[in-house]
Amino acid sequence: MEEIVTRLKNAVINYEMETIADLAKQIVDQGIDPLVAIEEGLAEGIKTVGEKFGKGEIFLPELVMGAESMKAALAVLEPAVPQGQARKTLGKVVIGTVQDDIHEIGKNLVSTMLSSNGFEVIDLGVNVQAADFLKKAGELKPNILAMSALMTTTMPRMGEIITPLKKENPSVKTIVGGAPVTDVYAKEIGADEYSGDASGAVDSAKKLVG
Amino acid sequence: MANSIPVRCRRTVLSSDGVQRIRYASLDILERTGVIVKSKRAQKLLVDAGCDLDEKSAVVRFPPSLVEECARARKRSVTFFGRTAKHDARLDGDHVHICSDGNGTMALDFETRRRRTSTKEDVAKAAFVSDALRGHGVNWPSVTSQDVPMGTRHIHDLHASLENTEKHITLATNTTEWEVEDVLAIGAAAAGSSEEFARKPFISSIHTSSSPLVIDAEGMDAGFAAADGGMPICFYVMPGPGATGPVTLAGSVAVGVAETLAGNTIIQLHRPGTAFVFSCGMAVLDMMASTRAGGGPEHGLTSAAYTQMAHHFGFPALAGGFVTTSKEPDEQAAYEKFASSVTPILAGADLIAGIGLLEDCRTVWLEQMVIDDEISRIISRMAEGIDVSDDSLALDVIDKVGPGKDFLGVRHTLERFKTEHFMPTLSDRSSWDSWEAKGSKTLVQRAGDEVRRIMNEHSVAPPRGEVEDTVKALIEKRAR
Numbered sequence: 001m002e003e004i005v006t007r008l009k010n011a012v013i014n015y016e017m018e019t020i021a022d023l024a025k026q027i028v029d030q031g032i033d034p035l036v037a038i039e040e041g042l043a044e045g046i047k048t049v050g051e052k053f054g055k056g057e058i059f060l061p062e063l064v065m066g067a068e069s070m071k072a073a074l075a076v077l078e079p080a081v082p083q084g085q086a087r088k089t090l091g092k093v094v095i096g097t098v099q100d101d102i103h104e105i106g107k108n109l110v111s112t113m114l115s116s117n118g119f120e121v122i123d124l125g126v127n128v129q130a131a132d133f134l135k136k137a138g139e140l141k142p143n144i145l146a147m148s149a150l151m152t153t154t155m156p157r158m159g160e161i162i163t164p165l166k167k168e169n170p171s172v173k174t175i176v177g178g179a180p181v182t183d184v185y186a187k188e189i190g191a192d193e194y195s196g197d198a199s200g201a202v203d204s205a206k207k208l209v210g
Numbered sequence: 211m212a213n214s215i216p217v218r219c220r221r222t223v224l225s226s227d228g229v230q231r232i233r234y235a236s237l238d239i240l241e242r243t244g245v246i247v248k249s250k251r252a253q254k255l256l257v258d259a260g261c262d263l264d265e266k267s268a269v270v271r272f273p274p275s276l277v278e279e280c281a282r283a284r285k286r287s288v289t290f291f292g293r294t295a296k297h298d299a300r301l302d303g304d305h306v307h308i309c310s311d312g313n314g315t316m317a318l319d320f321e322t323r324r325r326r327t328s329t330k331e332d333v334a335k336a337a338f339v340s341d342a343l344r345g346h347g348v349n350w351p352s353v354t355s356q357d358v359p360m361g362t363r364h365i366h367d368l369h370a371s372l373e374n375t376e377k378h379i380t381l382a383t384n385t386t387e388w389e390v391e392d393v394l395a396i397g398a399a400a401a402g403s404s405e406e407f408a409r410k411p412f413i414s415s416i417h418t419s420s421s422p423l424v425i426d427a428e429g430m431d432a433g434f435a436a437a438d439g440g441m442p443i444c445f446y447v448m449p450g451p452g453a454t455g456p457v458t459l460a461g462s463v464a465v466g467v468a469e470t471l472a473g474n475t476i477i478q479l480h481r482p483g484t485a486f487v488f489s490c491g492m493a494v495l496d497m498m499a500s501t502r503a504g505g506g507p508e509h510g511l512t513s514a515a516y517t518q519m520a521h522h523f524g525f526p527a528l529a530g531g532f533v534t535t536s537k538e539p540d541e542q543a544a545y546e547k548f549a550s551s552v553t554p555i556l557a558g559a560d561l562i563a564g565i566g567l568l569e570d571c572r573t574v575w576l577e578q579m580v581i582d583d584e585i586s587r588i589i590s591r592m593a594e595g596i597d598v599s600d601d602s603l604a605l606d607v608i609d610k611v612g613p614g615k616d617f618l619g620v621r622h623t624l625e626r627f628k629t630e631h632f633m634p635t636l637s638d639r640s641s642w643d644s645w646e647a648k649g650s651k652t653l654v655q656r657a658g659d660e661v662r663r664i665m666n667e668h669s670v671a672p673p674r675g676e677v678e679d680t681v682k683a684l685i686e687k688r689a690r
Contacts, residue, residue, distance in 0.1 A: 056498060059497035059498055060495070060497040060498070060500060061452070061457075061497060100428065102420050102424065102426060103420060105450075105453050105454055105495075106500075109500050151385075152313055152315055152354050152356075152363075152383070153363075153383065153385050155315075156360055179502070179570075179572070180313075180314075180315040180572065181315075182315060182316055182327070182572075184316070184325075184326060184327055185315070185327055188327070196501075197499060197500045197501060198500045199500070
């Protein structure tokens with residue numbers, strides 16, 4: 001592996017989010033294959049960070065900084081990937097917080113955990129209408145549609161998405177989460193998986209694509 | 211007067227310099243960083259009063275003079291009226307009222323021992339048991355009714371509460387204008403008329419910010435409707451240090467105070483004099499488990515600091531406490547609930563929310579409710595401190611009893627022991643032999659016995675008959 005790709009990997013492991021984009025630019029300028037840089041540099045780096053978090057060696061702020069570093073470099077490297085090629089991922093996840101709910105920190109943590117574990121994550125943001133979830137599921141054909149709600153008043157919206165989704169795109173699996181959501185509730189509304197925390201969401205996602 | 215803890219032995223966590231610095235920090239946040247205010251009605255009020263609005267981002271920047279002027283415009287004392295006068299809770303800065311809390315979604319079924327989704331029956335039972343508790347003052351429905359049609363949950367939560375407690379009800383399930391309308395209609399039916407309800411509102415309304423520094427449109431507009439109907443407004447902020455607020459407690463308290471002052475400014479501009487309660491639940495994010503650590507020692511500290519800030523600005527405070535992330539009423543639940551409640555109680559928070567729930571305010575256990583009541587009464591005794599007076603020094607009694615005798619059989623003891631000493635309901639202080647003779651019961655078993663006793667012996671005065679008709683009509687109108 002090129003020395004500079006190893007440096008890119010270490011820049012993720014050391015959370016160098018402020019300077020990693022410059023390093024990625026150097027890689028592109030030097031004519032190194034951006035897919036190699038992504039897969040052997042960024043993906044390996046974030047995998048190490050994810051493993052350390054899983055073992056309890058580092059904490060959430062470090063994990064998030066690692067993911068932010070990866071994102072900063074991806075923003076430079078992805079546009080440089082030649083047309084027709086794509087990076088390998090474990091699967092595609094479309095994620096969002098349901099209509100009338102603007103609480104997103106839990107959803108963001110799940111996104112971070114999923115991308116640090118090799119998933120491609122498309123984040124629809126907050127206050128996402130049911131119709132938009134369904135539209136994106138149809139367009140992007142993800143493996144998984146993940147939804148969150150933080151309030152007891154918005155929680156039922158998840159069920160209102162799952163029911164039509166099963167008819168329209170039965171191959172798309174669903175994960176639900178958020179503070180008031182429980183395993184019991186997830187079963188009631190017909191979700192495929194439920195997770196009480198961000199690490200659990202990774203296990204759920206792996207189960208659904210495995 | 212409602213059950214309350216008089217705070218004679220106050221323990222603050224901020225120095226007066228600390229209070230001033232947080233005051234200026236929160237005013238700085240409002241003036242420099244600003245708050246996203248999504249309600250168009252609120253935006254108009256603020257701009258007319260001299261605030262700066264960025265149309266595109268909806269960020270409003272507040273002149274400090276306006277914020278402080280609106281903080282002075284509040285109603286000075288706030289009373290959370292009970293449905294019956296004996297439960298009136300005066301929020302005067304010197305008494306702590308323990309409040310049940312707040313919109314959980316799960317219940318441990320008292321009969322089947324199964325953990326399941328909460329129902330209207332759970333709202334009713336929790337209200338009934340808490341109504342009987344001596345340490346409990348105000349009822350915030352512990353869980354929400356999830357076995358009812360969509361669009362009617364707020365009606366059922368209030369209905370079950372009115373039927374099962376005479377104490378003040380503070381509601382958080384009315385997050386839209388039309389839900390507030392329903393609550394006001396039921397309130398008017400229970401009071402006799404809208405005017406009577408507005409004169410002595412026995413329901414208050416909780417509205418929230420979305421930390422950091424966002425005030426949503428729907429919730430704020432609902433707050434306007436609630437204020438117009440005469441309900442006191444609890445503006446609940448929850449910046450979580452390290453997640454939705456700065457990792458440092460002082461910084462998160464400043465963000466929380468800024469959000470609350472923004473909420474008050476909007477409410478007072480809409481309806482001057484509206485009773486407004488500073489309300490917060492600021493627990494850190496556990497950086498490993500990615501859960502809210504409501505039972506952490508920081509939660510007690512932020513609640514106490516925020517209480518001091520509320521009192522500094524002249525408002526009553528509703529603060530989180532009695533919180534645990536434990537899954538059952540175990541040792542962790544006991545120490546976390548004690549740790550998160552002792553600090554704000556001793557700081558004099560007017561209302562402390564949290565009793566009865568486990569799993570960070572998610573699951574109600576009736577046993578935990580009576581255990582928390584016991585904890586609150588223990589802390590109540592701590593908050594009373596030691597009264598030093600001629601009567602309590604009891605020199606004449608000491609002289610009369612004399613050296614080598616005991617004080618059990620004197621009138622001074624008989625007349626004072628029940629107030630001078632904490633009298634346990636649940637705590638076991640018996641000898642090994644008598645504990646064994648009574649069945650070697652654990653705390654949770656004894657708490658279960660107490661719940662059963664309350665269910666059999668307690669009674670609640672029913673609300674006016676009109677409530678039933680109003681509730682029926684509203685359910686028909688709203689069910690979908």
